[in-house]
Amino acid sequence: MNELLLVVTIAGERVALFADAVESVVELDTLIPVPRAAPHVAGLSALRSRVLTVIDCMRSLELGATDCSDGIREAAVVELDGHHYALIVDAVEDVVEALSDLSPVRAAMGAGWERVSTGMVETEAGPLLVVDVAGLIAGVEAKAA
Template identity: 85%
Template structure:
């Protein structure tokens, strides 16, 4: 396998997002709140004349709110079904190559990580959890529906 992965940190954990799903990496400084939005939706932001729905990955994974409620936030921009989302992460690290196909995780994980896991992939820096970006966007409410 030679897929590229974007290595990010969410809630202190180094994980991988499929680089093919990521349009860009940005810094967001302004969020507009959305009344009555799902708890994992941090708000709306604008990027190059596009409206982005901003997803707090920590809340989506049921790990509490982001440590940085205001100020500049790092985010990976993804498109799902024609809609653009910015996934707030703690840190964007690097792009690396996957050295293996995803394999099932053989360990107990918190419910949010379990829901968003697409398996473990091997990289030069060791194994990383591959995260399903659609599961992050859907949030915990999707599993209840």
């Protein structure tokens, strides 16, 4: 496969995002709440004169909420359909190379993980679940559509 993957931790689980989908990794220090936004939208933030919609990955996966009250949060910045999003993660770990093609997940996962999973891949850091950024951005509302 030889694709690069960004290894992140979401809800205490090490997972991977395709690195070509990630524009940058940032630390967010300011979140502006958005009234009537979907529950997984943590708010808005600014990065280099552009507005980012901030997605709480834990809420998107229906695993609780990320505590953003302590200030700085790590996030992966992605673009989807011309809009920029910051995906709040617990931690950003490393960039690794995929050593295999995607394979189906052969274990039971929670509904949120199943919704965003694109498969498993082998890496030098061990097997990792690859997560679809569009699924994280869509949130739980995606399963109703």
